[in-house]
Amino acid sequence: MVNKNSCSGLDRRDFLKISGAAGAVLGTIGIGIFGYESGKDPLTYTGCEGLQGIAQNFNRGRFTIDGPPHERVGPTERADARSEVIFSRFSRLMRQWNDEKGIEGLDDVLKKYYKDHPEDLEIDLEIRREIFPKRMSDWRKYYKQFILAEAWSDAMGSVWPPGIHEAPEKSDFPRGPRYGEPRKPYKMKSAEKTSRLIKEMAHRFGAALVGITRLNPDWVYKYPMPGRGFDPEKRIEVPSHWEYAIVVATPMSWDPMYANPNYGTSHDAYSKSRIVAYRLAAFIKKLGYPARPHTPGTDYDLMVPPIMIDAGLGEQGRHSVVITPELGCNVRPAVVTTNLPMKTDKPIKFGVEEFCKSCKICAENCPSGAISSGDKVVVRGYRRYALHSSKCHNFWYSNLGNMGCRICIAVCPYTRKSNWIHKTALNITANDPTGISHRILTMLQKKFYSGPDPKDYYIPSLGGKNASYRKPPWWLRTEDFIEI
Amino acid sequence: MNSFFNNFFWFVEGIFVCLIFIGFKRWMKNRGVRMTIWKWILFAAWLFLSGFTIAFITTSIGEGEDRAALMGGIIFGIITIVSGVGIWRALNIKGKVSNER
Numbered sequence: 001m002v003n004k005n006s007c008s009g010l011d012r013r014d015f016l017k018i019s020g021a022a023g024a025v026l027g028t029i030g031i032g033i034f035g036y037e038s039g040k041d042p043l044t045y046t047g048c049e050g051l052q053g054i055a056q057n058f059n060r061g062r063f064t065i066d067g068p069p070h071e072r073v074g075p076t077e078r079a080d081a082r083s084e085v086i087f088s089r090f091s092r093l094m095r096q097w098n099d100e101k102g103i104e105g106l107d108d109v110l111k112k113y114y115k116d117h118p119e120d121l122e123i124d125l126e127i128r129r130e131i132f133p134k135r136m137s138d139w140r141k142y143y144k145q146f147i148l149a150e151a152w153s154d155a156m157g158s159v160w161p162p163g164i165h166e167a168p169e170k171s172d173f174p175r176g177p178r179y180g181e182p183r184k185p186y187k188m189k190s191a192e193k194t195s196r197l198i199k200e201m202a203h204r205f206g207a208a209l210v211g212i213t214r215l216n217p218d219w220v221y222k223y224p225m226p227g228r229g230f231d232p233e234k235r236i237e238v239p240s241h242w243e244y245a246i247v248v249a250t251p252m253s254w255d256p257m258y259a260n261p262n263y264g265t266s267h268d269a270y271s272k273s274r275i276v277a278y279r280l281a282a283f284i285k286k287l288g289y290p291a292r293p294h295t296p297g298t299d300y301d302l303m304v305p306p307i308m309i310d311a312g313l314g315e316q317g318r319h320s321v322v323i324t325p326e327l328g329c330n331v332r333p334a335v336v337t338t339n340l341p342m343k344t345d346k347p348i349k350f351g352v353e354e355f356c357k358s359c360k361i362c363a364e365n366c367p368s369g370a371i372s373s374g375d376k377v378v379v380r381g382y383r384r385y386a387l388h389s390s391k392c393h394n395f396w397y398s399n400l401g402n403m404g405c406r407i408c409i410a411v412c413p414y415t416r417k418s419n420w421i422h423k424t425a426l427n428i429t430a431n432d433p434t435g436i437s438h439r440i441l442t443m444l445q446k447k448f449y450s451g452p453d454p455k456d457y458y459i460p461s462l463g464g465k466n467a468s469y470r471k472p473p474w475w476l477r478t479e480d481f482i483e484i
Numbered sequence: 485m486n487s488f489f490n491n492f493f494w495f496v497e498g499i500f501v502c503l504i505f506i507g508f509k510r511w512m513k514n515r516g517v518r519m520t521i522w523k524w525i526l527f528a529a530w531l532f533l534s535g536f537t538i539a540f541i542t543t544s545i546g547e548g549e550d551r552a553a554l555m556g557g558i559i560f561g562i563i564t565i566v567s568g569v570g571i572w573r574a575l576n577i578k579g580k581v582s583n584e585r
Binding site: 037255258417419420421447448449450470471 | 491539540543544547548549551552555556
């Protein structure tokens with residue numbers, strides 16, 4: 001019996017035939033696509049999965065902006081690395097401080113800084129007066145718990161290309177044929193091709209993310225960090241060959257990062273980013289162009305986060321760390337400055353600014369109170385979120401395990417593994433101009449992914465419990481491997 | 485999951501979903517429920533929600549986020565059950581079994 005469909009005039013047999021034929025065609029196409037994808041899948045390059053730019057998989061094109069990504073509100077000023085970078089200021093203070101002479105015993109640079117920021121002096125001195133002694137006492141009691149974490153961190157930081165101690169006019173340029181480097185730069189075919197080549201090389205050298213921008217001189221330090229070949233008391237004249245900045249970034253290991261502040265380390269990504277930047281500089285010099293790496297830990301002549309933003313890798317978060325779509329803020333960047341002509345990337349806006357306005361999870365979870373819950377402030381002519389670096393730095397010495405903290409990175413809703421839950425949340429927030437999803441997801445984040453009370457992150461002598469945001473991975477649990 | 489198993493997983497999962505739809509259609513026919521396009525959409529949405537709830541719980545466990553798994557299980561689980569009962573009523577599924585086979 002033939003069942004005629006009154007609407008289409010199609011009987012069941014015809015329908016089945018057409019469906020079967022369509023299924024066969026679509027199935028064949030599907031198998032073809034499956035086969036092609038399986039054949040070219042980068043994950044099949046066993047052992048080299050991370051060296052092919054697979055991590056940089058966010059479609060930035062839809063989120064690029066043409067204007068500058070930083071809100072300039074007045075005359076700008078460059079940062080003085082001698083006093084405004086906490087590492088320089090603190091080591092300088094420790095060398096010069098004398099209880100009897102007080103602030104008058106400091107050099108002019110520190111004297112001026114602390115007169116302008118009197119609250120920072122007390123906070124910086126707190127490390128020496130209170131935190132160091134208590135930390136030493138707690139270290140003797142509890143250090144065994146962190147033996148594996150420390151060993152792992154030291155091992156990751158043990159491969160560390162030596163720093164550059166010469167001025168740019170000497171160190172940046174190819175040294176000529178005697179050293180296997182050309183006397184004159186090779187003529188590149190196009191800026192687009194060069195840009196593509198440099199990015200591919202950066203990935204093959206180990207970068208998870210790479211972006212290129214023109215260097216804004218505002219991001220170069222006014223006075224240098226020590227040991228970079230500059231006269232420490234002389235203002236830096238930005239070298240004319242620092243036209244472009246290539247930013248490379250690598251993530252810290254995810255599981256220890258979630259177990260901050262005690263078990264994570266910055267050394268793993270510092271070492272990787274440093275190696276990538278040095279390799280990239282060597283590659284560029286082989287093409288005959290000058291190149292200078294600016295790398296972690298403190299071998300910089302410039303501020304990296306705003307350059308990272310200019311290069312389209314991410315946006316600044318409330319915690320001042322750059323948030324990338326792929327890795328959240330679990331990134332450690334490095335920069336290579338050069339005059340190799342390249343096509344630059346555009347900055348992106350993918351919802352971070354709006355999200356950070358209402359989220360505030362990092363501020364609520366910061367044990368030191370260094371992250372503000374308030375609005376942006378003007379810093380050297382730009383409106384931005386500002387981190388209280390003295391408070392942040394103090395907490396580095398107020399916990400055991402590996403140096404540093406990184407809790408703001410671990411708790412940030414953007415710093416999540418690349419699974420379907422978090423990728424979906426990222427895509428929703430990036431495409432929601434109303435901000436409704438931001439508030440819903442922030443609420444879920446607070447309920448679902450809460451951590452210890454921020455006070456518990458401190459050492460016991462400072463009122464804490466040696467807490468970590470998450471448990472350490474099995475391979476960092478000393479008590480499971482060593483008799484203690 | 486490597487790419488082969490990932491692709492293979494979705495292939496098998498697709499077969500299972502087809503079987504669910506075919507089975508559901510037959511079951512509704514036996515119970516004498518006439519399925520309109522809106523009923524099919526409701527059923528598909530509920531199926532998606534159920535899958536989401538299960539996947540959220542298991543992904544969170546795999547991620548080591550036990551609290552997220554528990555909270556997600558409770559919140560999304562309740563939504564799934566309540567909406568399931570609502571859809572059951574909306575589809576007007578009665579105990580009556582149709583003679584049509």
